[in-house]
Amino acid sequence: MTDTRILFEPVRFDNLSLNNRIVMAPMTRSFSPGNVPGEDVAAYYRRRAEGDVGLILTEGVSTNETTATGTPNVPNIVTDAAKDGWKKVVDGVHEAGGKIGIQLWHEGPYRNPAKTAHPDVPSWSASGIKVAGKALWEPMTEAEIETAITEFVDAAVAAKEIGFDAIEFHGAHSYLIDSFFWDQTNLRNDKWGGDWQGRTRFAAEIIRRTREKVGADYPLIIRLSQWKQQDFAAKNAKTPQEMEHWLTPLVEAGIDIFHLSQRRFWESAFEGSALNDAGWAKKLTGKPAISVGSVGLSGEFTAAYAGESSEPASLDRLVEMMEREEFDLIAVGRALLQDPDWAVKIRDGRKDELKTFTKEALGTLY
Ligand SMILES: Cc1cc2nc3c(=O)[nH]c(=O)nc-3n(C[C@H](O)[C@H](O)[C@H](O)COP(=O)(O)O)c2cc1C
Secondary structure: OOOOHHHHOOEEEOOEEEOOOEEEOOOOOOOOHHHOOOHHHHHHHHHHHHOOOOEEEEEEEEOOOOOOOOOOOOOEOOOHHHHHHHHHHHHHHHHOOOOEEEEEEOOHHHOOHHHOOOOOOOOOOOOOEEEOOEEEEOOOOHHHHHHHHHHHHHHHHHHHHHOOOEEEEEEOOOOHHHHHHOOOOOOOOOOOOOOHHHHOHHHHHHHHHHHHHHOOOOOEEEEEOOOEOOEOOOOOOOOHHHHHHHHHHHHHHOOOEEEEOOOOOOOOOOOOOOOOHHHHHHHHHOOOEEEEOOOOEOOOHHHHHOOOOEOEOOOHHHHHHHHOOOOOEEEEOHHHHHOOOHHHHHHOOOHHHOOOEOHHHHHOOO
């Protein structure tokens, strides 16, 4: 039986103290009709706080009502009703002794206009990209870029006012912010594209302007991924040096914590080093890092969408990496979606009670 005590050590960063090192990964649930999180959503998050999760990260939350989302029943933080809904979520988590950060999400090129209430509004992307000679997206105009930045900042300010303990900017998985980072979807030759300084400018501006508004002591996290939805083998940074060029402007802009999304946390980032993506982010920047990907489960998450189940799996590898202090926090997705008491069961060694992840969990707010 793995000694998992390291996972349950309290941790204190400059501006964030947590009871333990387990983070609930952000997971879109699509249970918010009218884009408003209701009582059932509040109870779902509260159960995770009661289940000893150190930091809950919400599902992706839209930064506007038009271009930011094409996924049905995704909550926003724009309308008064949605803000009231989030206040209840936050209060419930705090009453249960937990902490909660909000993930701010703009789907960018992955929004499908046809699925939205605004099919005539084109989706936003760093640059146009042509597939088989057909332009899939037009590059965002300067005015659209300004609007997108302002909307992220306004959403962050609203989240702080509501009482969230942290903001996580969704800069991963091919969505809007990531479309600026990746050289395949950022073909711009103005100040928002080109070299790393240009391709990180959009994210850095969001962080810098948010930092100005929320103050020095408010925790800002950014989630990043090398992999893309359309290409799991893709890499924003092909070498540690490139990764340094990617992350340093975000540190200078005021980010506190890096959250590196991998499908399998144990996979190394670059040949010749065992460190994973979060490990390299921490090594290169000195900032705390969150890792993620198939913790405690036999299969990875994109297969779950295709209906694949996953069995409980050993935490030996995770504990080894955390004991070596390669990263500071570990995010857990499906295991916590399936079972709000996952962390308690791990803490208390109740191995026989760990659950298999099944596709039914995707359609239920356990
Ligand atoms: C149902 C579901 C919804 C997800 N939605 C989001 C999301 O809104 N934002 C995000 O950054 N990642 C999202 N992810 C990815 C998870 O945050 C996590 O990185 C992934 O599930 C891997 O962790 P796991 O193997 O522990 O499940 C989602 C994953 C699942 C299974």
